[in-house]
Amino acid sequence: MERAEDVKKHIKVYLWVFAGLVIGTIVTVAVSNLQAGVALGIFIAMVIATFKGSLVAGFFMHLRTEKKLIYFVLGITALLLLVLMFITFFTIGDQVGVQIVPESAGHSVH
Amino acid sequence: MEIPYTVDAHPETGLHNSKIGIWLFLASEVMLFGGLFSAYILLRTGSLPGVWPLGSDILSVPIGTFNTLVLIISSVTMVMSWASLKMNDFSKYKLYMGTTILLGSLFLVIKIFYEYIPKFSHHHFPSTDTFYAIYFTLTGLHGLHVLGGILVNLYFWGPGSKLWKTEPERFSNRIEVAGLYWHFVDLVWIFLFPTLYLL
Numbered sequence: 332m333e334r335a336e337d338v339k340k341h342i343k344v345y346l347w348v349f350a351g352l353v354i355g356t357i358v359t360v361a362v363s364n365l366q367a368g369v370a371l372g373i374f375i376a377m378v379i380a381t382f383k384g385s386l387v388a389g390f391f392m393h394l395r396t397e398k399k400l401i402y403f404v405l406g407i408t409a410l411l412l413l414v415l416m417f418i419t420f421f422t423i424g425d426q427v428g429v430q431i432v433p434e435s436a437g438h439s440v441h
Numbered sequence: 442m443e444i445p446y447t448v449d450a451h452p453e454t455g456l457h458n459s460k461i462g463i464w465l466f467l468a469s470e471v472m473l474f475g476g477l478f479s480a481y482i483l484l485r486t487g488s489l490p491g492v493w494p495l496g497s498d499i500l501s502v503p504i505g506t507f508n509t510l511v512l513i514i515s516s517v518t519m520v521m522s523w524a525s526l527k528m529n530d531f532s533k534y535k536l537y538m539g540t541t542i543l544l545g546s547l548f549l550v551i552k553i554f555y556e557y558i559p560k561f562s563h564h565h566f567p568s569t570d571t572f573y574a575i576y577f578t579l580t581g582l583h584g585l586h587v588l589g590g591i592l593v594n595l596y597f598w599g600p601g602s603k604l605w606k607t608e609p610e611r612f613s614n615r616i617e618v619a620g621l622y623w624h625f626v627d628l629v630w631i632f633l634f635p636t637l638y639l640l
Contacts, residue, residue, distance in 0.1 A: 338527040345520055352513045356634075360506050363497065363639035376635035383631045391520045391624045398455045401464050408468040412475045419479045423487055 348390045355383040448610045463618045481575050496638045505638040515544035516627040519620045526613040538598045545591040586626045
């Protein structure tokens with residue numbers, strides 16, 4: 332149970348986190364204008380998004396000081412999410428780099 | 442029958458039950474959005490070279506950036522509403538929670554009137570192409586989550602806040618749980634925005 336004195340100390344931290352999130356958003360948009368290339372662009376955008384997401388989860392959702400049971404639940408979730416992602420990629424694993432042209436060539440596939 | 446451990450921590454887990462409940466729910470939400478993100482990656486990597494459009498060419502980056510900032514500010518006001526209750530300041534709670542509701546509503550108004558309706562008026566629908574299909578699915582589902590959060594917060598701002606007078610600790614726990622959901626919705630948008638609008 333959080334005490335009022337502890338919560339008062341948190342408020343300053345919340346404002347720093349807010350500043351971090353705003354700066355992160357501005358940097359994300361600025362970097363996207365640099366024409367860094369698709370692969371590098373995706374990498375940088377995801378690194379910044381992960382940083383911002385960690386700030387929200389760690390401080391606003393208090394995950395930094397959470398009980399072990401919550402970490403356990405989230406650990407299992409992360410594992411299942413990875414499995415979900417890999418199952419999807421296994422379906423196209425043998426097609427990477429192969430250009431698939433539909434039978435009705437000439438029609439747009441997107 | 443009274444629900445156990447809504448205020449005190451369960452001796453086995455060290456947590457009140459509503460907190461375990463919301464984290465299990467959020468775990469299922471991670472899988473829901475994770476599945477859709479996975480579909481997005483699959484569709485994008487599977488498209489022919491040069492076919493997938495650049496998000497910034499067809500979506501408004503300034504509007505998306507503004508909406509990102511709106512959600513970030515709403516996360517701050519949400520956590521401040523919980524902190525106000527912990528500091529025994531109910532009037533500040535009402536102010537911060539009311540602001541959170543207004544910011545959430547602003548996000549939806551911008552989404553609908555400055556993004557969806559102009560897209561529809563230019564005949565861009567989910568059926569138009571794969572990009573718009575995944576764009577409307579991801580942002581539409583996220584928008585429904587924002588709407589759900591607004592309704593819950595509205596209840597806790599209005600009639601649900603009566604609980605503060607009789608069981609203040611239980612009420613603050615409810616706001617903490619509602620806050621966890623709201624921050625999760627913000628977190629999803631933090632990943633949606635660069636994925637759809639910038640890449």
